[in-house]
Amino acid sequence: MKVKAVKERVRLGSRSYNIVIGPGLLETKAGRLIKALGSNVLLVSTRRVFELYGSTLGAGLDRAGVCWNKIVLPDGERYKNMAGVSKIHDRLVKGRYDRDALVVALGGGVTGDIAGFAAATYMRGVRVVQIPTTLLSQVDS
Template structure:
């Protein structure tokens, strides 16, 4: 396991790079037993990885809820963001919850925006599953959703935590 720290003053965060992250609860730190998380993914990745990630977290004593988003850039919208907020409020999730984004740029941006906005900001862990999301949207803490009149008009900046299983990337567009 390799850990790198992105040094941004108060917004610094670690990046964890390793094979098999989904089998190690430590990959999802600072989440610990007794915590509550909302796992956000999309319809393509859910059948591939959702049960595995959920199982690892639940075995560590974490309460896991989930939101499965439709696929596509057109769903990085305020209306889908509202669906994530509704899921958080229905469970209910408080200020101490953690949002985990399991997906590419759309899932990462939407979940990051939700984490920065919900309850004035909650913890956020990003598990980018595409090469582009590993080198672009998951690094730097900028996140956005699209407005009907233009892309990326609604933006937030947040601190993140990032993990990715590099051994999967060459064989599959999803890296976990």
């Protein structure tokens, strides 16, 4: 049986956003979906997760013509702190990202929390895409 991707709109007025769920999205659609939101991407991940999925997502971003860089943070709950947020801010500043920056969080809930907070507090807020890779973060995100 072929399972199709589903797209749902979370309706929160001006803060509305889409959720896309489906098999093989990283290989097939992630690059194009991200490109539709912005083409100046900082990808935030951890070593283990980036080793598993980084090249697949990166290839999709390249195919879609997205300009992207990455920051790989240490793995684990104890690294969910302001030092991680600062590392992301530093990379955004050094890369001269402005308000059109798009932060893409590839990882579990810790990565999603740190990247989401960093995006929300950079230049009074830039956009963020969550690609949650644990069941907990997929359900909660």
